[in-house]
Amino acid sequence: MGSGQGPTDIILSQNKIVLDGKEIPVFQVVKGKGSRRVIVADDVNIPGLTEALVDVYIEREESDDCLMAAEYIVEPSSNFKDKYQLVMASTLVDIDKLSTCKVRVLNPMDVVVTLRQNADVGRAELIERIESVIAEEEPVKVKQKHG
Template identity: 45%
Template sequence: MELELGLVTLSEKVIIAEIEEALLGYDVFKGRHGEPADILLSSNNILLDRLEIPLFQMGKSNKARRVTVANDMILPGMAKAVVSIFVERFTDDDEDVNSDFIVEPAQQFEDMYALRMATTLVTVNQSPTCSIRILNPFATEVTL
């Protein structure tokens, strides 16, 4: 079966995907003479046929941010709570349109506390503190 779209004829063995932005694998980056491209991530450049092509990062960096409880508290055994937290902020956060972050327990948190924390989406520009949910499934109380 063939499908005709304007001037292009497609057979049923062709897979089509609409891709707006993508970084192709380095195996397809070859110059006019078959020379491979040099991908220089340390300088955010690709060198192809002696031409420097700048790389641009899309989205926010993946830097982890420190999260601390807003107020010291004791979580009784076999209890759950909504806890106010501070998320570390940077100077450019106020100008940034995307201020949404995922707060989830780090390995250090799990090693230090016998608690369960729900992964939570927070917006750091809405208020000074954000809220997360914590569960203490054990009988002993925990101080945060």
């Protein structure tokens, strides 16, 4: 929560959020057209109350060999959300580095969950470009007057 010094304004056209009079830069990522299936590479058991890195394959196309950039954002599919009581973190991957990519999966339940090989767990979308970058500095704090 803010300290009550003013309203919060989200100004996406200027890539910023103004919170209590302080500007906080934000970034926007432009996704490509269409999405690709993300499937589990091998059977994996995820014990209860744990987090695991899961190897996945991302669908490939012949034109991928000609791409200058092959960065994709992987997000859970509706099938994954409906079928499993698991949570998958959105992950930025480069499909040209290795034949498989890793995604982080959390099992918040107290039972083992098995992901079978070739299970459809996500969608990957090409990142065309990054519009702007988050500032690497903390916003300057405003000193409060006492008295």
